[in-house]
Amino acid sequence: MRNLFVSTMLIFLLIDCVQGQIMSGSIKYKQTNYIEIPENVPPQYAKEMPKSIDLYMKLTFDGTHSLYEKDDEYREEINPNDHMPRMFRRMRESAPTVFYKDIKGQKVQELINFFGKDFLIEDALTNYKWKISAGEQKDILGYTCMKAYYKDSTENLVVFFTPQMLVPVGPDKFGGLPGVILEVQSAQTHIMATEVIPGSVQVKAPSKGQKKTRAEFDKLKQEKMQERSEMWGRRM
Secondary structure, eight states, rough: HHHHHHHHHHHHHHHOOOSSOSEEEEEEEEEEEOOOTTTTTOOHTTTSSSSSSEEEEEEEEEESEEEEEEEETTOOOOOTTOOOHHHHHHHHHHOOOOOEEEEETEEEEEEEEEEEEEOOOOOEOOOOOOOOEEEEEEEETTEEEEEEEOSSSSEEEEEEEEEESSOOOOOOOOSSSSSSSEEEEOOOOEEEEEEESSOOOOOOOOOEEEEEEHHHHHHHHHHHHHHHHHHHHHHH
């Protein structure tokens, strides 16, 4: 309890020293998703599979809402020597999940394209019980960042957030800290901010997609994956 109090006091001392805090704007990120190759994949195919896929994303926030989506302004150079299998090239080029967060309402909407169809999943914000390491700081794009971490049976996360942008948001599903998250580290992904663009912005909630609850979508996903597994089994 004492450590939490000290960490909180250090955060507020840092906030008091900050001039002209950023409460709205957009941040660009490079998101690297690591691919775990199943053990049953034949070696000749496994060696052709990429170990990771890079996505270029953008977070827009206005103090009470945020939107994390693909950065449409990014133009990737085509590498003629890129021999990535077509399936994984499609994964890289497909639309990633969009996260819209209502901070006051503690709600999140995820726009997911699944089997060629858009679904809008409404859920409560994930409330991570972060532990702040007040003594560990890092400079990212000129912003002083503090370290926080979270660990449970399924996730082991390390993030760096900056109180110079005093909004509890971050990339992907992450947030809930006294400052915007600029870096995320885990076994599954590494997300790093590449550019901060302060300014007044308009954050719009996703308007397309068939609405479903998390339970409804998980049930549909399980059914579709079972169908695909049976289909591949018949082909084999």
